[in-house]
Amino acid sequence: MSILDPIEFFDSLSNNERETLSLFCQERLIRSGEVLFNEWDDAIALYIVKSGSLKAYKDRSDGEKLLGYIGIGELAGEMALFDPDAPKKRMASVKAVDDSLLLIIMDYAILELSKKHPEIYQKIVQIMMERKKVS
DSSP, X not given: OOTTTTOGGGTXXXXXXXXXXXXXXXXXXXXXXXXXXXXXXXXXXXXXXXXXXXXXXXXXXTEEEEEEEEOTTOEESHHHHHOTTSOSBOSSEEEEXXXXXXXXXXXXXXXXXXXXXXXXXXXXXXXXXXXXXXX
16 A cells, blocks of 8 residues: 555556655644745645645735635645746745645655656646646
8 A cells, every 4th residue: 555545636647656656755744833834935845635734825914815725635835846837936835724644745756756757757747737727
């Protein structure tokens, strides 16, 4: 069983591809209220929510502007790493709404994956671009 198995986003990958990709992943538990990253931070990882939930927001002089919630199976920080037109900086802040277990793929692991397993990397990019069209 792979740490990716419960994540619907990777359903179109074969068992072998999921096992290979899992070698590039790690898990992290963040506590309710903990900030995952801040707006303008360098983009160093892609996050996928395995349990719990996150919220994306922007700090403004008149208070926090909520952009939305990120639930189980959803991604945070992907555009800064995979969209060639996006800056490599975070465009919003993200923090845990409640205790959340995250799957993390670091930027260097994504680069390594693209070199060692370009077919898997391309599948992930294709999935993300399809999702971008839908949203």
